[in-house]
């Protein structure tokens with residue numbers, strides 16, 4: 001039975017958009033729109049996910065990349081989703097929504113960009129999709145057991161404020177799960193952050209064309225010359241990533257060769273086109289969690305994934 005939006009949403013949407021051919025079938029699906037027709041700064045994500053929708057959706061491409069990442073993100077405990085109502089914020093093309101609808105009782109997924117219209121889980125009877133911004137999610141918080149927010153906070157105008165906001169959308173004692181891009185001592189030297197101010201001005205469709213043409217070539221140059229010239233250790237690999245500053249999935253064993261190239265193109269677009277990219281230090285996130293009264297924090301220093309209980 002379809003979900004009654006009034007049970008979970010605290011406001012009336014400005015309009016309802018219908019998607020006629022949802023990925024999971026089952027006839028037209030309603031998307032509740034709280035943004036209206038004004039352009040949101042995430043439009044580059046919409047473009048990216050519409051074009052590369054299937055690349056990271058395990059169910060559609062036969063890989064396990066997203067499942068492995070979900071395990072990592074939840075710090076190895078998928079049982080937390082059992083019978084839970086989960087609010088997912090910033091779902092992109094739905095690589096995790098597609099698992100969450102199978103794992104949870106109910107999923108409300110929020111995404112401001114047009115990516116929501118192609119979310120891979122659309123059509124699942126326990127999914128409620130809404131166009132909204134992380135800072136203004138019209139949710140009845142007492143209904144939400146878990147907030148799930150992966151790969152999003154650093155792409156907002158204020159990463160720490162975004163983290164704090166997540167705690168406003170969950171019932172007392174509920175769980176909040178998120179990650180951030182790491183700010184480490186060497187982050188200011190990372191080539192991406194030097195190039196972004198220039199490359200960010202290239203329009204997203206053009207950047208995507210360039211990435212499609214150049215990333216496969218650069219991956220070859222990297223493996224043939226750069227990797228071989230450097231030591232095969234963490235230092236050598238990091239140096240190679242700075243010399244050829246593109247995403248590189250060629251070492252990812254769970255993907256075949258074609259998938260490795262596609263993931264590299266997609267993630268290179270993701271590195272350079274978003275409006276905001278604001279990493280934060282580990283200690284700073286721990287202090288932010290303390291400031292909202294979060295408890296039982298589980299934080300992973302190498303992945304910068306955080307899990308905490310709301311006060």
Ligand SMILES: C[S@@+](CC[C@H](N)C(=O)[O-])C[C@H]1O[C@@H](n2cnc3c(N)ncnc32)[C@H](O)[C@@H]1O
Nearest residue numbers: 042045090091092113133134150151152155156
């Ligand atoms: C790197 S993608 C991650 C998508 C998905 N969570 C995943 O892991 O594949 C970042 C997503 O955050 C969304 N996003 C950025 N700013 C946002 C905001 N203020 N509110 C909600 N979502 C936002 C983007 O539209 C985009 O889909």
